[in-house]
Ligand SMILES: Nc1ncnc2c1ncn2[C@@H]1O[C@H](COP(=O)(O)OP(=O)(O)OP(=O)(O)O)[C@@H](O)[C@H]1O
């Protein structure tokens with residue numbers, strides 16, 4: 001590990017992995033609660049068209065992907081809002097259109113090929129440039145800032161959209177914020193795990209964390225921890241065993257999920273048989289009266 | 297703390313427009329009218345029960361009043377403002393018919409109850425002492441303080457219902473719209489909630505309750521609106537099977553008469569505008 005750290009490309013890769021591990025599970029928690037777990041997947045496909053456009057126009061593939069993914073996310077959200085029944089078809093058109101558009105456009109771009117695209121499909125963290133790291137870092141700060149700023153409202157929206165409306169919250173704006181921050185997260189993660197595996201880093205750490213938690217805040221914090229651990233662990237493993245970093249990161253996250261399921265089950269067994277519902281504190285116990293430590 | 301909260305209670309408010317005004321409201325699902333021409337005024341400070349058989353459109357009417365389903369025809373005003381232009385949402389406390397499970401990410405009882413204050417809190421602000429106290433009082437009122445740190449998904453149906461009521465209380469609104477708040481709630485908690493509603497009403501809160509049985513709320517309810525197939529079949533004193541106020545030895549407490557009952561565990565009603 002220490003000697004690996006002396007390689008600049010490895011330092012950049014580790015930084016990129018930390019950004020992804022931190023950010024993807026945060027937006028992922030809101031997406032899972034809003035039942036949009038696979039939204040990241042769809043946005044990823046659309047982002048691919050952006051990547052190809054970047055190569056075609058000889059601009060930055062990341063910036064182009066950023067713009068196209070954000071636009072795609074807005075369209076996805078508006079389609080989702082309008083159509084409750086035929087939404088699936090519209091979404092499928094956008095997903096596959098995005099993928100096919102990427103493959104088609106990359107063929108037209110000089111000096112780029114499907115191999116170039118593959119590095120975005122499955123990630124290629126070792127080729128992350130210094131400029132990429134700055135862009136990814138900036139985006140990570142932006143996403144965390146936006147979610148922190150609107151967090152309380154996003155929590156209400158994801159709990160119950162109708163209740164959010166009766167509080168007068170800007171429901172459409174908040175939905176768009178989730179979609180666009182998801183798009184930014186996809187672009188951040190694209191170089192590390194690739195668009196095909198982005199969703200895994202948004203969903204799996206959250207699924208693992210919620211096996212062990214009771215609170216929304218703690219779930220987010222634990223999911224971030226799991227995300228960073230999986231990203232760093234997977235990257236190091238990949239460096240030693242010479243396997244795909246993206247795949248190693250995702251498989252590690254899934255391993256953590258399985259461990260969390262088993263641990264959660266064991267903890268619940270140890271706490272005793274399923275809790276008996278009662279309306280007062282059980283005789284001889286002190287009720288939890290500590291206030292204010294968890295609030296939204 | 298509760299003494300201080302009590303002293304903040306306001307004197308009787310000056311004359312106000314009706315809390316809810318519904319005119320010729322029609323609501324349709326897939327072109328099928330479910331609410332068919334309902335007109336209704338609910339004065340500020342009134343406690344009104346909305347009754348009627350399953351499928352008669354009670355929830356739909358409540359949802360239309362809140363703008364959650366579009367009106368096919370007619371108008372809704374809240375506190376004298378057409379729904380479209382209404383902005384004082386911190387005054388509104390909605391208790392939906394059930395807790396929505398969402399995607400299943402855990403949230404503690406306290407997190408959910410505290411989220412009821414979202415309309416009155418600035419972004420990025422930390423909860424003030426009063427905010428925290430209101431959450432604690434709301435939890436105390438529904439008897440779930442000892443479950444604050446548990447996940448809402450681990451609670452029974454009746455306890456979840458009480459979480460929803462506490463969430464509405466925590467926001468300290470002055471206008472409550474509750475869809476079957478007592479469904480699945482045991483007798484003791486029903487009585488506590490009846491006392492709570494009596495106290496709220498004593499402070500001038502408007503309370504609209506969709507109910508199937510008046511139960512312990514019976515003495516509070518001076519007016520019942522009975523829906524039948526989407527129209528108002530009766531509007532006035534609770535019909536006989538529901539509330540027989542003339543019964544001997546039965547104490548009739550008028551909504552405004554008494555502010556004392558159950559007041560100790562109640563958040564104050566005080567509604568600053570959201571910026
Ligand atoms: N989302 C919906 N889509 C289509 N039809 C609906 C929808 N919600 C309710 N309905 C229909 O509208 C009618 C009125 O429903 P509503 O929920 O308002 O009844 P309710 O009086 O609240 O009944 P309950 O006592 O069972 O709660 C019913 O016939 C129902 O089938």
Ligand SMILES: [Mg+2]
Pocket residue numbers: 354355356393475
């Ligand atoms: Mg109903």
